[in-house]
Amino acid sequence: MAEEKKLFKVTIDNISVEVEPGTTILNAARQIGGDIVPPAMCYYSKLQGSGGKCRTCLVKVSKGSEADPRPMPKLVASCRTTVMDGMEVANITSPEVIEARKGVVEFLLLNHPLDCPVCDQAGECHLQDLSYEHGVSATRYEFKRRTFDKIDLGDHIQLHMTRCILCYRCVFTADQLTEKREHGILGRGEHAEISTYIKESLDNDFIGNVIDVCPVGALTDKTFRFKNRVWFLKPVDAHRDCENPKCCGKTTVWLRGNEVFRVTARKDQYGEVEAFICDTCRFEKKEATDWVIEGPRKISRASVISQGHYVGTVQPKETIEKVLDGRKPKLLMDIHSVSQVNRPDIDLSQIDGPAHSDDFNKKGVQ
């Protein structure tokens, strides 16, 4: 008689779940779902070896296991740490984790251009979501940012390295999905960059998937570039009989009216594709007649793209007056000097040169 497989019990933020041995903390959390799932910028369940790089998924292991209850000394990357029986994990219940994650977000944004207004990824960008949820609103970095020139990788893909967060997902995709890997990371440390070997064009049936796996706007679809903003488009599930035996032909087609603006793979709630699609489907089938439409695609992540269908968001309860310490809100046009909002006791015209934060932080300024 086959012995029943023993499941491991793991408790994440006081919610218990039983999972197969070998499951990572992140995947156990995904089985529970909801707010306690750590964000993941580099881990991608469909790509072997991915994860461990970005450190956004850090969690605290407050109890190692039933057999060895000692807590782990450092925060661990939940995407690369497997559960033990009886393990207790704190994610959003641990201030230490939140603080560390905030730090990671700041590091990720340090050299990021934040040119969302002209970035094709805006609206479905994991970095936008992450910085919205965890980030601080201003940067403390006062140095020149690292910039790169845009590079065309073949006819369909553009690489804008300045936006890259070096998650390595595209490298794993190119390595695991395509036959000949021509694309990887050159350089080390701050100088590491995604590159094709000596700027070759990428030419392969499946290379377009690097666009889908890229969590930011570093790899974008040239057939879609600047054509539209994603939140103006209507995503529908569609399929076609793809000639390529390795392609499932099941995609999400992004429509405006009857016009197909772009084709992507279908993505789940963690932004991971359900199945990879070939480049013909992605780049060449841009007629509505190419596709059999199945129905609307539900986008379940809290980007602007799912505008109006936010799930579980909390409306702020504070009134503006309370936030402003009882002072009445003012219309922007009524504000003649910044200090009327921040510190009514400071008269900007009395300050030499442009006002600086020091002017506002000083106590008892006339």
Place this chain on the structure above:
Amino acid sequence: MVNNVETLAAVVPIINIGGEEYAKIGVGKSTGTKLISACGNINKPGVYEIDMTISVEEFIYSDEYCGGIPNGKRLKACIPGGSSVPILPANLLLTTAKGEKRMMNYESLNDGGFATGTMMGSGGFIVLDEDQCVVRHTLSLARFYHHESCGQCSPCREGTGWMKRVLSNIESGKGKMSDIDLLWDIQRKIEGNTICPLGDAAAWPVAAAIRHFRDEFEWHVNNPEEAQRRNFGLAHYADPLPVPQPVA
């Protein structure tokens, strides 16, 4: 690490005299011998094999080992275990916070944790005399770790460069008071959050320099021009002062 030269070299005497005999050398848990590679402001830099029963003071000043500090200078600070371990000012180096003599062994160097102690680490013993500037010294360590970062994980890739740039601002007289707290915050967000210990190694020296020599950083911010002219910061940590004096 198991396969470094020091470990492999220790295998020979262990085989020759037997593990038990070998373990009789040394004291407490610090058994056997340890190679210390001493450098910096000392008369006799070199690699010394010690049996971990001598005191730090003896190691620095006795003629058998480092031979004291050249030109009659006084001891300001020391990094006793390689560039990543916390730097200690002279008074805490020679005696622990409890007032005991600090010995050259794992336990004693670690006494007081990171607050008032340090680590034996790899035994890279760097001595700084009263003319050395802790800010400049920390900058060169930060530059080293920035250069060494492999760039896989974000805290280390971005954070090491950031610390280096902030330090270089302070060092070159362009720093602000808030930069010191910023540095502290950056190192805190790198430490423990990276894939490999290089992140910790980059964070610790910065943390310890601010912990013990904060006034020297402040002095750089307040005296940018003087800091350019005579780059050796403050010397009041030099021994034999019993406690660091608060800066006026």
